[in-house]
Amino acid sequence: MNSLVLVGRLTKDPEMRYLPGTETASTNxxxxxxxxxxxxEGKYDSDSIQVQVLGKHAEAAANYLRKGNRCAVDGRLQIDNWKDEKSGEWKSFTKVIATNVEFLESAQSTPSNDNVGPAFEPPSDFGDDIGYNTVDDDDIPF
Structure with a gap:
């Protein structure tokens, strides 16, 4: 079975084109x-992964995804092999063929350097309208 799910951030804006001789959109x-x-060094590394989407999902990805947006990708791994005509060596290129792309952020919520605060700040009366009240740590018996 060749199936994977990835969650990451776009490293640049998506590029859409139409496959030659068809009306099928392809977005990379x-x-x-x-x-x-x-x-x-105590830091997290990341992997840059190429994704290709076809059809209506490709058009949506091209229209709504932008550099920095988080998205989830369902798909399969594909490795293309070919022989380099100049060197005669076999080469390969690995990419994900997406069957579904979930937009986890809108274009307006893309992180920027000048936005230092938290992404979500609950209102001061959060929970009071549904019967939950804030509890002081001194009131907890343990």
Missing amino acids: FQIAVRRNFKNR
């Missing part, structure tokens, strides 16, 4: 996916 973009472990 690259996402940076953070690894779940730290390197020797």
Whole structure:
């Protein structure tokens, strides 16, 4: 079975074109996916992964995704092999063929350097309208 799910941020704006001789849209973009472990310097590395989307999903991705947006991709891994005519060596290119792309952020919520505050700040009376009240730590018996 060849199936994967990735969540990452676009490294640049997607590029859409139509496949030759058809009306099928093809959108290519690259996402940076953070690894779940730290390197020797104590920082997280990320992998840049090429993604190709076809059809209506391709048009939506081209219209609504922008550099920095988070998205989730469902798809399969594809490795294209070819022989380089100049060197005679076999080469390969790995990409994800997406069957579904979920937009996890809108274009307006793309992170920027001047936005330092939290992405979500609940209202001061959050929870009071549904019967939940804030509890002081001194009132907890343990």
